[in-house]
Structure formats: C-alpha cells, structure tokens
Amino acid sequence: MPLTDTAIRNAKPKDKAYKVADSQGLYLLVNPGGSKLWRVKYRINGTERKLSLGAYPEITLAEARTARDAARKQLAHAVDPNAAKRQARIEASIRAGNTFASVADELIEKKGREGRTAATLEKQRWLLKLLGQDFGKRPVADITPQELLHELKKHERRGRLETAKQLRAFAGQVFRYAAATARAERDPAQLLQGALISPTVKHFAAITDTAQFGALLRAIDDYQGDPAVMYALKLTPHVFQRPGEIRQMEWVEIDFNKAVWTIPEAKMKMRQPHVVPLSKQALALLREMRGLSGTGRYVFPSVRTKARPISDNTVNAALRRMGYSKDQMTAHGFRTSASSLLNESGKWNPDAIERALAHMVPGIIRRIYNQSAYWAERVEMAQWWSNHLDQMKDIEIQ
Known part of the structure; x- marks a missing residue:
C-alpha cells in the first residue's frame, strides 16, 4: 500500500x-x-x-x-x-574548484609564459580584483549574463564607463579560455555586447604647436628632480616611444656603436620587436645617464630600488609639477606631438613615421617591407627630429 x-x-x-x-x-x-x-x-x-x-x-x-x-x-x-x-x-x-578567479589566474599565468608584458599582466590582475571576491568565487560555468551585467553596472553607475568596458572584455577572455579548456560552454560576456553605455573616446592630451612645444622643451631642461626622471623627460621627445617602453628601457637594449635601441617583443604593445634609431642628442643623454645608472639593469631606475624602473606615472607627475595639466600634456602625448609635427613638415613618408611610432600596418607583406624599406629614412628622420627639437627651443610664443 x-x-x-x-x-x-x-x-x-x-x-x-x-x-x-x-x-x-x-x-x-x-x-x-x-x-x-x-x-x-x-x-x-x-x-x-x-x-x-x-x-x-x-x-x-x-x-x-x-x-x-x-x-x-x-x-x-x-x-x-x-x-x-x-x-x-x-x-x-x-x-x-574551477571558479572564475582560479580560471582567470591560470589565464594570466599562461599569458605571462607567452611573453606578455608585466604591465599587461598587472592590469589584468587589477581587473580581476575589481570584479570582486564574491564574483570570483563563483564556478565559471555557472555564471550567467545577468550576473556579469550586475557586476559591470556597478562601475557604470559610478561613471566608470571605460572600466566597465574593459571588465567586460577581460571577462570574455576568461570565459573563452574556460570554454577552450572544457570548463564552460559559453561566453556570457559576448551576449552583453551593446548592454553598456559606450564611453566617449578620449585622446591623450598633446601639444602640437611649434612655439608651445618649444616652451615645453625649455621647461624640461629647467626641471630639477630625481636624475632618472630628469633624463627620462629629456629623452622622451627624441625617441617618442610609449611611456612604458621608455621607463622599462634596459642597458642591454642599447647599442651605442650602432646607435640603436632594440625593444624586445615582450615589451611591445603589438608583440613585435622594435628597433629605434638614436640621434646624436639621444646618445649623449644616454651616455650621461650611464654614468648614473650604468651598473644596474634599468636606464631609469626607481629612486627606491635599482631593481625596478621608475613608475608608470612618474613622467606625468613631473609634467604636473612643471605646471602642465593632464588636459594640456601627457607622457603619451609626446608621440602625438612627434607624429603631428613630423607629418606637418612634409619631409617624411607617412609610412616611415608610422613605423617609427611602432604602429602596426595592415598586411604581413607590408609590415615586412616597412621594417626594411624605411630604415634609412628613419635614421635620417631621427637626427632631423632631434635637430628640430633644438631649434624649437629658440622659438618664443608670440
């Protein structure tokens, strides 16, 4: 019964x-x-x-x-x-056991073994931390699009639109890696395309007026502070590479006899090695700096320890102390200034300028061609640009 x-x-x-x-x-x-x-x-x-x-x-x-x-x-x-x-x-x-955080840590470690820069890995660890401990403890296969959106909206409500966008992109990388390693079946982040408010594109502030740029160069010459910061400031306009690449410059990358600086692919944004021709002025600055930090690893070591380079915000902080606001000039802005003024001169092939800036051009064949065909022009352009910087210092603002 x-x-x-x-x-x-x-x-x-x-x-x-x-x-x-x-x-x-x-x-x-x-x-x-x-x-x-x-x-x-x-x-x-x-x-x-x-x-x-x-x-x-x-x-x-x-x-x-x-x-x-x-x-x-x-x-x-x-x-x-x-x-x-x-x-x-x-x-x-x-x-x-396969939580979002554990899978993300594994992915970041994998990227490190593949040669991603320390700055990239640090940024991704920061994004993981922003997603929160509770979210990180959730099994990666169980996270829903609604759950991820809830976390992203927290930052959006605080006005952090770019952060929310970066978090969605990072989460997508983690979910796709989880799917590729048979620990999830889908990417919830992909379903959220268009769900967030698009941030307004912000360009790095830069000075592109010849007279005003000359005034900036004079201010840099007068700047007093930590020698590593002083020389990093002075060298940056001459080589106009990315701030992270300059601050992490190592002595083994400098060939004084060939007058070149070879940046390994692990430090490059585009994951390709980049060779920078050095003008006489740039070499002179590096020789002066070698007398101060030549026994260490980094050209521009931190004031706290020679085992690390100056921090990523050091040059920007120096510009602020010189009286230049973030809306006037940034460390990254020296690239914009060089690009604008070099193109404005009309003396150089735009492809040579793009190659000097280490911008990726489309097509493998064209990239290979650009690396060789414009080298002689880039060497000549590097010296002309340094000479032009010296001339700009003499131009007074009307």
Missing part, C-alpha cells in the same frame, strides 16, 4: 532500523535515532542496488517519488542511477 504523509509522520523509531515501503522500489528507512531516509531499491545487470535520495522531511514524499521516477528512467536507458549520481557529484566538485 503506498505511503501517505500521515503514515510517515506516525512512523516511530524502534530498537532496530526498519523499512516502510511505498511503491516501485521506494521505501523509507526509519533509524533508531529517529532519522527517516529515502531509499530506492533497483536491480542492474542482475545485481540489487540501493540509491539514497535524502532525508524526510527535507525531501517530501512527492519529491522522493519524482526522484524515484527519474532513476527508473535512467535504468530504462541502461544507466546506473548511483553511477550517474556519483558523476554529477564529481562534476559539481570540479565546477566549484
């Missing part, structure tokens, strides 16, 4: 455990301690097995019957319910 809730409640413990049968193999095991446990008896391959379904009243009679029916359906397809339950438990354990 099938069980009822009343019969279950009236089943009292005895000196020994006993069973109260329901139907189709389902029964309730009443233990001497008072616990009441659901079990299903079944046979597979001629062997009798028992499947645990949980305890009453946490698992109701109706829920126990539903679980029994599900087990019988598995048996109909030659699946052992106990084996399926064990596999589900293993998969749940794996999902719990």
